[in-house]
Amino acid sequence: MENSTLKTITTNILNEKDFLNLGKDFAKPLPQEISLESVKLFVSTMVPQMYSCMINHDFRSLLNSFSQEAVEALKFLSAHYVGNEPNLVEVNLVGLTPDQANKDFMELRIHLTVHAADSDGSPVILQQFWDVSGNHSFEGALSQCPNCGAPVEAGTIVCKYCHSDLRSESTATIFVSRVQSY
Numbered sequence: 001m002e003n004s005t006l007k008t009i010t011t012n013i014l015n016e017k018d019f020l021n022l023g024k025d026f027a028k029p030l031p032q033e034i035s036l037e038s039v040k041l042f043v044s045t046m047v048p049q050m051y052s053c054m055i056n057h058d059f060r061s062l063l064n065s066f067s068q069e070a071v072e073a074l075k076f077l078s079a080h081y082v083g084n085e086p087n088l089v090e091v092n093l094v095g096l097t098p099d100q101a102n103k104d105f106m107e108l109r110i111h112l113t114v115h116a117a118d119s120d121g122s123p124v125i126l127q128q129f130w131d132v133s134g135n136h137s138f139e140g141a142l143s144q145c146p147n148c149g150a151p152v153e154a155g156t157i158v159c160k161y162c163h164s165d166l167r168s169e170s171t172a173t174i175f176v177s178r179v180q181s182y
């Protein structure tokens, strides 16, 4: 079986310290699968994936990690991405917003600044808001990477060690419900 790997790019969360205070004013919590670590890994994997889908006009590989509505928003934006190579993402934690699909939880709104290079190597910056939601139907049990054997937590989308794409064996624990461009 051919082993597919997912590219990851450096992702920095600029206001990590704010994470604990975000939920203070809300009666409902963020689901526990949304952590600084899971958001960082998710963004570092999904941003390059998003660019490659734009270039190939094929968004099927995002459907495990983005809602249909978010994929439609990305299709609409695609012209701004083609030909650009992302190399760094800066994330700002913006706040919480109600989870439309599950009234017991909140979603995390993040703002992404993607630093990319166009085909001439000139810098291009793209900005998006993502609403990150817990995947409440999640029931994964993967404990080992099928490629390198490294331990992986349930819900991991990419092996930290060999970057194998684990999404077909382990449903992502978090996904993007909405995308807006700014």
Ligand SMILES: [Zn+2]
Pocket: 145, 146, 147, 148, 149, 150, 159, 160, 161, 162, 163, 164
């Ligand atoms: Zn691995």
